[in-house]
Amino acid sequence: MATIYSDPSSVIYREIDNAIEIPGKRAPLVLGGRDFTSVTEVVTDVNLRPAPVGWYIGFGVAFCLFLVYVTCVFLLLTTGVGVWGNNQPVSWAFDIINFVFWVGIGHAGTLISAILYLFRQNWRTSINRFAEAMTIFAVVCAGLYPALHVGRVWLAYWLFPIPNQMAMWPQARSPLWWDVFAVSTYATVSLLFWYVGMIPDLATLRDRSKARLGQVAYGIASLGWTGSCRHWHRFERAYLLLAALATPLVLSVHSVVSFDFATSQLPGWHTTILPPYFVAGAIFGGFAMVLVLAIPAREWFGLKDLITMRHLDNMAKIMLATGMIVSYAYCTEIFIAWYSGVHYEQSLFKFRALGGPYAWSFWAMMFCNAIVPQLLWIRKLRLNPWVLFLIANIANIGMWWERFVIIVTSLNRDFLPGSWGLYWPTYIEVGMFVGSFGLFFTLFLLFCRFLPIVAMAEVKSVMPQAHVHHGEPHKQTHDQRRSDYSPDEGHRKH
Amino acid sequence: MSSLNPSAETVVAPSLDIEVPKVVGLAAEYDDVTRVTEAAAQVRDAGFKYWDVHSPFPIHGIDTAMGVKPTILPWLVLTGGLTGCAFGIAMTWWINAVSILPPEPFNWVNLQGYQYLISGKPLWSLPASIPVIFECTVLFAALTTVFGMLLLNKLPMLYNPLFKLKNFRRATSDRFFIVIDAGDPNYDEAKTLELLRSTKPLTVETVED
Numbered sequence: 121m122a123t124i125y126s127d128p129s130s131v132i133y134r135e136i137d138n139a140i141e142i143p144g145k146r147a148p149l150v151l152g153g154r155d156f157t158s159v160t161e162v163v164t165d166v167n168l169r170p171a172p173v174g175w176y177i178g179f180g181v182a183f184c185l186f187l188v189y190v191t192c193v194f195l196l197l198t199t200g201v202g203v204w205g206n207n208q209p210v211s212w213a214f215d216i217i218n219f220v221f222w223v224g225i226g227h228a229g230t231l232i233s234a235i236l237y238l239f240r241q242n243w244r245t246s247i248n249r250f251a252e253a254m255t256i257f258a259v260v261c262a263g264l265y266p267a268l269h270v271g272r273v274w275l276a277y278w279l280f281p282i283p284n285q286m287a288m289w290p291q292a293r294s295p296l297w298w299d300v301f302a303v304s305t306y307a308t309v310s311l312l313f314w315y316v317g318m319i320p321d322l323a324t325l326r327d328r329s330k331a332r333l334g335q336v337a338y339g340i341a342s343l344g345w346t347g348s349c350r351h352w353h354r355f356e357r358a359y360l361l362l363a364a365l366a367t368p369l370v371l372s373v374h375s376v377v378s379f380d381f382a383t384s385q386l387p388g389w390h391t392t393i394l395p396p397y398f399v400a401g402a403i404f405g406g407f408a409m410v411l412v413l414a415i416p417a418r419e420w421f422g423l424k425d426l427i428t429m430r431h432l433d434n435m436a437k438i439m440l441a442t443g444m445i446v447s448y449a450y451c452t453e454i455f456i457a458w459y460s461g462v463h464y465e466q467s468l469f470k471f472r473a474l475g476g477p478y479a480w481s482f483w484a485m486m487f488c489n490a491i492v493p494q495l496l497w498i499r500k501l502r503l504n505p506w507v508l509f510l511i512a513n514i515a516n517i518g519m520w521w522e523r524f525v526i527i528v529t530s531l532n533r534d535f536l537p538g539s540w541g542l543y544w545p546t547y548i549e550v551g552m553f554v555g556s557f558g559l560f561f562t563l564f565l566l567f568c569r570f571l572p573i574v575a576m577a578e579v580k581s582v583m584p585q586a587h588v589h590h591g592e593p594h595k596q597t598h599d600q601r602r603s604d605y606s607p608d609e610g611h612r613k614h
Numbered sequence: 615m616s617s618l619n620p621s622a623e624t625v626v627a628p629s630l631d632i633e634v635p636k637v638v639g640l641a642a643e644y645d646d647v648t649r650v651t652e653a654a655a656q657v658r659d660a661g662f663k664y665w666d667v668h669s670p671f672p673i674h675g676i677d678t679a680m681g682v683k684p685t686i687l688p689w690l691v692l693t694g695g696l697t698g699c700a701f702g703i704a705m706t707w708w709i710n711a712v713s714i715l716p717p718e719p720f721n722w723v724n725l726q727g728y729q730y731l732i733s734g735k736p737l738w739s740l741p742a743s744i745p746v747i748f749e750c751t752v753l754f755a756a757l758t759t760v761f762g763m764l765l766l767n768k769l770p771m772l773y774n775p776l777f778k779l780k781n782f783r784r785a786t787s788d789r790f791f792i793v794i795d796a797g798d799p800n801y802d803e804a805k806t807l808e809l810l811r812s813t814k815p816l817t818v819e820t821v822e823d
Binding site for chain 1: 666670671687723730735746752753760773777783784
């Protein structure tokens with residue numbers, strides 16, 4: 121016999137599994153019967169209580185990998201780009217593969233923050249803070265690659281339009297220069313968006329911190345925020361404007377990155393599908409990384425009531441949708457290669473999939489990106505956090521293989537057979553790649569330790585207690601109850 | 615804490631230069647979003663101008679209840695974006711399409727443009743420069759948004775007498791405050807206190823500086 125606690129169609133059951141849809145009644149986004157006080161406590165405890173041992177272990181591992189990175193970079197800078205396996209014809213390899221990989225991961229953060237905000241998806245409020253942090257740190261990892269791959273890194277300032285005694289300026293028609301502007305703008309806007317969004321939460325930490333150092337540090341960082349509603353008014357307008365600006369930025373930045381390839385003449389690169397294909401792939405890979413970060417974080421920091429099954433379900437669905445767009449793009453590429461009748465394009469795809477030296481990587485990519493995400497159609501797998509974690513990791517690996525396939529297979533066999541050549545990475549390249557994860561996780565763990573990992577103010581604003589009741593609840597008309605924030609019928613706490 | 619008993623006196627020793635705390639306002643504390651919104655409407659209707667509501671998150675509908683006028687920030691951002699667009703167009707034109715020295719007194723060779731003639735393509739090509747122009751537009755608009763918002767909010771302002779209130783640290787957590795400035799023309803310690811008390815707050819305190 122089904123009680124209200126075990127009957128899946130009951131509103132109360134959704135306290136346990138809020139991924140169930142009941143038409144006409146919005147699912148709760150914060151579980152556990154929490155009020156504002158307990159939301160504040162559970163999030164600030166991560167920063168104000170001593171760190172769990174797991175944090176120290178994770179930080180130790182990440183920092184060691186970071187030191188590996190520093191060592192490899194040192195060897196690169198002192199010896200030269202020859203320590204890498206780049207050659208002719210494969211002049212772009214791990215450096216650009218990893219650049220595009222990290223930049224792609226960085227796009228999900230802004231998508232969650234900006235695009236889901238514009239679509240009024242209130243569930244984004246639990247995950248947007250660390251998704252934006254992920255963006256910042258991914259862009260840091262990404263941006264280092266173009267800077268380091270130029271060879272004479274001490275001249276990297278030549279990338280910027282700075283007046284100089286040679287009267288020499290960069291070329292504005294080059295996609296490589298569009299990259300400079302795109303990635304710099306993206307880094308700046310993401311950083312500003314992240315910081316501005318954090319100001320109210322830093323104020324919360326300032327007010328709850330017992331240690332003097334914490335009070336001073338969070339006090340300076342929160343700029344004296346008092347929660348004034350006049351300030352909130354301008355803050356909300358600024359947030360909306362930044363979201364509206366960041367949305368075309370996400371789309372344009374990865375399109376500009378794709379132009380690095382699309383504006384060339386190489387078969388496999390010179391196609392107009394590349395911008396939407398790259399953007400969809402970036403969102404796919406980015407959400408995979410958000411899941412890889414969110415699932416352990418909710419487990420270890422006690423955030424299961426804030427990052428609920430519904431959140432994981434929604435992210436899994438987005439991953440599935442973008443994974444299918446990416447698979448469609450693969451099919452389109454292959455179809456158009458055949459349909460075009462262009463001999464070089466057709467040969468390239470034959471080499472990619474069948475006879476070439478890197479055909480194994482193509483099938484790895486297909487397996488990870490096109491086949492494995494199809495498991496997400498199954499609800500039971502979507503709602504199992506550790507299966508989801510595994511699928512998200514496979515998706516990330518698949519996205520790396522995608523960039524490898526695009527870059528290396530197109531370069532390795534281009535027009536003239538006499539120019540063909542093989543590529544294998546060196547230890548320094550692999551070390552830099554693995555080390556970049558060290559850099560990423562070092563920064564991310566520092567963020568988890570010292571900065572508010574959930575946007576408390578935003579989460580509170582989508583809780584039922586934040587809704588202003590006009591008149592007595594039982595006298596409300598049906599229209600008055602139809603609002604974004606109306607509490608569920610039968611919800612115990614008012 | 616301050617005393618609301620009008621007959622209590624603060625004793626000042628005349629020979630020492632002690633600063634007497636001055637009352638700069640009244641702060642009423644609430645724990646319910648509906649009550650604070652209704653109270654705000656009452657304070658607005660009573661004609662107060664120098665007052666504010668403090669809350670841990672933006673309350674839906676508080677702007678109408680307070681009578682807050684829409685901010686000019688969007689116009690500033692539009693201006694910033696258009697400036698960025700003009701800057702991008704001017705920059706991509708100057709650095710790649712012209713090769714003249716700027717006019718006196720800026721005729722430094724460092725600022726002279728460099729014409730890249732690449733396979734006969736036009737020197738100043740708007741379609742090819744659009745990515746750079748677009749990014750400049752977005753960058754300038756975003757910088758205007760952030761710094762415009764902070765400047766309009768007069769932030770950073772690290773000192774605020776409200777921080778001396780013991781309960782105010784919950785304003786960023788789970789409580790709501792209505793603060794009326796003593797400098798408001800309608801302010802009268804007794805009448806304003808009565809008005810705030812009638813809105814059924816948890817506590818009312820004086821804010822001292």
